[in-house]
Amino acid sequence: MILQKASHLKGEVTVPGDKSISHRAVMFGSLAQGDTEVTNFLQGADCLSTIDCFRKMGIDIENTPERILIHGRGLHGLSAPDSTLDVGNSGTTTRLISGILAAQPFPVTLTGDASIQKRPMRRIMEPLSMMGADITSVNGNDCAPLRITGGPLKSIHYHSKIASAQVKSAILLAGLYADGITKVTEPAVSRNHTEIMLNYFGASVTTEETTASVCPNPVLKGQKICVPGDISSAAYFIAAGLLVPGAEILIHNVGINPTRDGILKVAQAMGGNITYLNINHDGEPTADLLVKHSALHGTIIEGDIIPTLIDELPIINVMAACAEGTTTIRNAEELRAKESNRIDVMVDYLNAMGCDITGTEDGMIIEGGKPLHGITIDPHMDHRVAMSFAIAALVAEGETKITDSDIVTVSYPNFYEDLHRLTH
Numbered sequence: 001m002i003l004q005k006a007s008h009l010k011g012e013v014t015v016p017g018d019k020s021i022s023h024r025a026v027m028f029g030s031l032a033q034g035d036t037e038v039t040n041f042l043q044g045a046d047c048l049s050t051i052d053c054f055r056k057m058g059i060d061i062e063n064t065p066e067r068i069l070i071h072g073r074g075l076h077g078l079s080a081p082d083s084t085l086d087v088g089n090s091g092t093t094t095r096l097i098s099g100i101l102a103a104q105p106f107p108v109t110l111t112g113d114a115s116i117q118k119r120p121m122r123r124i125m126e127p128l129s130m131m132g133a134d135i136t137s138v139n140g141n142d143c144a145p146l147r148i149t150g151g152p153l154k155s156i157h158y159h160s161k162i163a164s165a166q167v168k169s170a171i172l173l174a175g176l177y178a179d180g181i182t183k184v185t186e187p188a189v190s191r192n193h194t195e196i197m198l199n200y201f202g203a204s205v206t207t208e209e210t211t212a213s214v215c216p217n218p219v220l221k222g223q224k225i226c227v228p229g230d231i232s233s234a235a236y237f238i239a240a241g242l243l244v245p246g247a248e249i250l251i252h253n254v255g256i257n258p259t260r261d262g263i264l265k266v267a268q269a270m271g272g273n274i275t276y277l278n279i280n281h282d283g284e285p286t287a288d289l290l291v292k293h294s295a296l297h298g299t300i301i302e303g304d305i306i307p308t309l310i311d312e313l314p315i316i317n318v319m320a321a322c323a324e325g326t327t328t329i330r331n332a333e334e335l336r337a338k339e340s341n342r343i344d345v346m347v348d349y350l351n352a353m354g355c356d357i358t359g360t361e362d363g364m365i366i367e368g369g370k371p372l373h374g375i376t377i378d379p380h381m382d383h384r385v386a387m388s389f390a391i392a393a394l395v396a397e398g399e400t401k402i403t404d405s406d407i408v409t410v411s412y413p414n415f416y417e418d419l420h421r422l423t424h
């Protein structure tokens with residue numbers, strides 16, 4: 001994909017459904033009794049991997065462009081798959097499904113692509129083993145492929161060293177099958193879609209400060225779910241709207257759950273002109289976002305806000321590269337454990353484009369305001385790196401080439417089409 005500097009960015013866009021919520025809808029719908037109908041489901045490669053895994057465990061899932069229909073079989077209705085479960089590029093599938101598999105009365109092998117096979121799994125292996133599951137890394141490196149032999153589980157109170165919704169969710173899902181109340185305490189609150197959606201299906205999950213607790217053995221009942229637009233996908237157009245001179249765009253139906261909205265707070269702290277319209281609080285909160293070109297300035301991003309914008313830090317790096325002054329990002333060491341090492345990859349390529357950015361152990365320091373120029377980017381199997389540089393390309397001199405540009409299908413299959421429409 002070759003992209004050029006944009007002289008124009010105007011119009012309206014509806015980003016696809018939220019990836020985290022789409023995954024959970026398939027998983028919880030499979031474990032519920034009766035049908036679950038999901039509209040605005042993200043038809044991205046990651047969520048299709050989740051559908052594929054549950055189909056292999058005997059769940060009938062109809063997938064049409066209008067909706068997916070999951071014929072759930074209850075908490076104990078999964079059956080042993082005939083073959084290895086393939087999670088593709090999806091960390092969320094790997095970690096959340098492991099919590100469910102930890103309790104199933106059959107062994108399963110889970111694997112995925114080259115990126116997944118490098119991502120740390122000890123973080124779920126440890127708590128799930130404490131609950132009684134037998135979970136091993138086939139290559140002995142604490143990464144997938146994982147071999148999971150489930151069985152009866154003990155409830156635990158797990159104190160996680162990292163704020164991770166994937167870890168928290170794996171434990172809460174295993175907790176559905178445990179012999180008592182299971183609790184997870186994390187250092188800061190991570191996204192809470194599991195807690196919200198499990199309760200919607202009929203489970204009992206409570207949250208007090210940074211501790212989530214789940215009662216075992218609920219009866220989950222099939223539901224109707226309308227997935228809000230993904231704020232992590234909207235983030236690219238928020239940045240484009242702020243950065244391209246004269247830009248004005250309206251992004252429809254964006255999920256603004258407070259455990260996910262750090263990008264909006266940071267953009268506003270940097271001087272970004274973003275107006276919330278049509279705020280809706282039925283279920284997961286949503287709003288339309290009106291974004292106008294703004295002169296941005298640097299900021300400090302650290303502490304409890306980090307989990308609420310963790311996936312947006314690559315595009316925030318691009319915003320900071322174009323902002324006047326220094327932006328400092330701390331406490332974001334989790335960036336090294338994503339689809340790629342997002343500190344190293346972003347630092348290397350932004351410097352190559354002309355930015356002045358220094359990587360640190362847990363973040364980066366960006367001296368913004370230097371002119372950028374186009375280069376060739378290999379996204380390292382990371383959809384968010386590809387999309388971040390597609391936006392950087394809009395404000396860079398010359399051409400930016402993105403190799404393996406199709407990796408965006410992981411979370412945003414029509415990304416380049418939407419971007420092209422808004423810039424032409």
Ligand code: S3P
Nearest residue numbers: 020092163164165166167310311
């Ligand atoms: C996700 C949680 C986050 C996020 C990922 C999706 C989820 O990961 O980065 O894209 O759906 O629970 P961690 O839990 O590893 O922080």
